[in-house]
Amino acid sequence: MDVFEFRDKLVGDYRDFTRSFIQPKANDINHFLDSEYDGGRYWPSPLIQINPSYVTEGTVESLASQGILSPVTADIFRFGKNASSSGHPASLYKHQRQAIDCCLRFEPCVLTTGTGSGKSLSYFIPMVDAILKAKAEDSTPRIRAIVIYPMNALANSQREELEKFLSDYPDDHRPVTYARYTGQEDQDERERIMQDPPDIILTNYMMFELLMTRQNERDKAVIRHAQGLQFLVLDELHTYRGRQGADVAMLVRRVRERMNLNLVCIGTSATMATDGTREARQAKVAEVASKLFGQAVPPANVIGETLQRQIPVEMPSRETLARALDKPLPDHADFETLRHHPVAAWVELTLGIVKDEGVWVRAKPKTLEDAAALLADASGHLPTTCQHYLARFLLLAYRVRDINDKPLFAFRLHQFISGAGNLYATLEAPGERKLDLHGQQFVPGDRSKRFYTVHFCRNCGQEYYPVWHEQEPETGQLGFQPRTSRTSPATPTISPTVF
Structure with missing residues (x-):
């Protein structure tokens, strides 16, 4: 397309x-x-955003071999599972590994990484591992983790993601169980949750508030099953602001007092603090999270993404870019050939990542026209020529895949319509x-x-x-x-x- x-x-x-x-x-x-x-x-001009490359750090399987995670956790979190294959070990980004270590220490943390960075796996992996280890000591069915989403659509999406990892287990012999409880369930589903509580509940804060306050037997039973709750996750933390933020903060405090004073709170957000130095932004996010969680969040536990370059070519000169734009793009290209293309380096270093305080960070999204103007300044070609070339190049870079079926550049086109x-x-x-x-x-x-x-x-x-x-x-x-x-x-x- x-x-x-x-x-x-x-x-x-x-x-x-x-x-x-x-x-x-x-x-x-x-x-x-x-x-x-x-x-x-x-409908202003669309914004282009290049998905960056993250620094990787091991796999779930390697952590299991070191005794950090359970072997069952490694069996669950494998990519590419299907009826004919058990898939391959899930590789981890550095920020995922940092979050796993933080959760396994049972410390509160906040992930402030971008969309598509695997934030959900950052808490589901340690959460599932802790549940498996806890069930080995006490197999009494109860709710051990609750994940709160701002929208039901997100809860539905995450339920589908969990199903991908657990679909190869029989329904009645799954090592970890989960259920959605958002108000979309029918009477039978709610009865099953009351009679046989899952390990993980996916819900929204309004439904959780109702569960905490309503007095019918079914809701009271769900709350009883959550006694001793280990994990509480607030997804999209930046949405809880103003009066809604105060409501959620009070809800978390009631949950902590009623279910477990040592409850581990985890937050995720693609964007929160944007001003100041890296340390100042971490401190500000930690301050906000501490107010929401009702417990101190160390700034060191605010985990950001660690990016790296994926193009081995440095920023090309004006002459090199001009020669590259003079040549038409092929309909098909080899991954390594396109990876060494001068425009690939320009795209990564202009639209993908930039240096900030000595580390790579995401570049701010730009409109196609603004990006074309920058390419025109860098190459000497007309902006209209650069705009057409850049659009074609990005489409080609998305079609070209490496041995792991990952594109050279995965990009997003953000269109706002009023x-x-x-x-x-x-x-x-x-x-x-x-x-x-x-x-x-x-x-x-x-x-x-x-x-x-x-x-x-x-x-x-x-x-x-x-x-x-x-x-x-x-x-x-x-x-x-x-x-x-x-x-x-x-x-x-x-x-x-x-x-």
């Missing part, structure tokens, strides 16, 4: 959809709206009136000219202005005030009027 063509089609379809409801009759309004739509007001709002205009003749989409009350710099909401006839497209015909408070003269279905006149009204 050409994601750039897909994006253009998506935006085109959305434009046609939003413009299909009203066909304004006035030429000046049509010209104004066309210019706003063409300028990308409701809904169309109201049109506002002054009470002047077509062609002379001021038009606006921001919802301002007056024309900037001229408070004698007021904006009014413009409505349209759905049949003929004729515009009209709902107003109140009333006395101006300052002058006592008759004038017009904006009218909506929710407003009433401030002074005695002559009549509601439509122009």
Whole structure:
């Protein structure tokens, strides 16, 4: 799939959809709206983000051979499992290994790594290992870990991921059990959880709040089964802000007091603190997490990602880039050949990673136009040529795979789309009136000219202005005030009027 063509089609379809409801009759309004739509007001240029390469550190199997993890944990967490293969050992990124060590020490921690960095495995691996070891000493069925997601869709997704690792075990002989409890379950599912509690519950904070406060026997039984809870995970920690953050912080404290004072809290978030030095950001995240968890989180337990270069070529010179762009890209390429391509180095060092305080960090996402302008400056080619070449190169780099079926560059195209709002205009003749989409009350710099909401006839497209015909408070003269279905006149009204 050409994601750039897909994006253009998506935006085109959305434009046609939003413009299909009203066909304004006035030429000046049509010209104004066309210019706003063409300028990308409701869909700015998409942002390009390159998935970086993470530093790896061993496998789950190697940790099991060292006695750090259980052999059963190594059997569970294997990639590529299917009916005909047991898969291969799950390799670990450095930040995953750091999180595993932290969890196995039963210390609170926060993972602040990017999307696609394997944050869920960072806590599921040590969580499952701790559950296996605890069940070896006490096999009484009970809930030992609860994972709280901000959205049910995330809970559903993680349930599917767990199923991939445990699907090769018979349902009645799984070493670790799990269940979703978000309100989407039917009566039978809830009864099963009450009668035979799973080791891990996937839920959302509102449902967990209800479980803690409702008094029906089923919910009370679930809470009883969670006595001695070992782990509590708050996924997407940055979503818990303001009043919701205070609610979640109080919930965690009640859970700790009611179930286990030594409960281990784990948080994950792709973005939290962005200002200051690396140490300052860690300290700020640790401070926020400590307030949410109700226990001190050491800054050292705020775990970020450790990135590395995957392209062996340094930033190419202007001449090298210019020569590379002069040559057409092939439809197919060898992984190693493309890996040594000058544009590959430019993409990685411009759109992928940059140095910050001596370490590699993710580059800020850029629009395709901005990226093309940077490539044009670096190569001397026209921006339009660079934009076309860059889009084709990224698509080729995604199709080219290494021996582990990983692309040279996995990239994301972020497209933000906003809904169309109201049109506002002054009470002047077509062609002379001021038009606006921001919802301002007056024309900037001229408070004698007021904006009014413009409505349209759905049949003929004729515009009209709902107003109140009333006395101006300052002058006592008759004038017009904006009218909506929710407003009433401030002074005695002559009549509601439509122009």
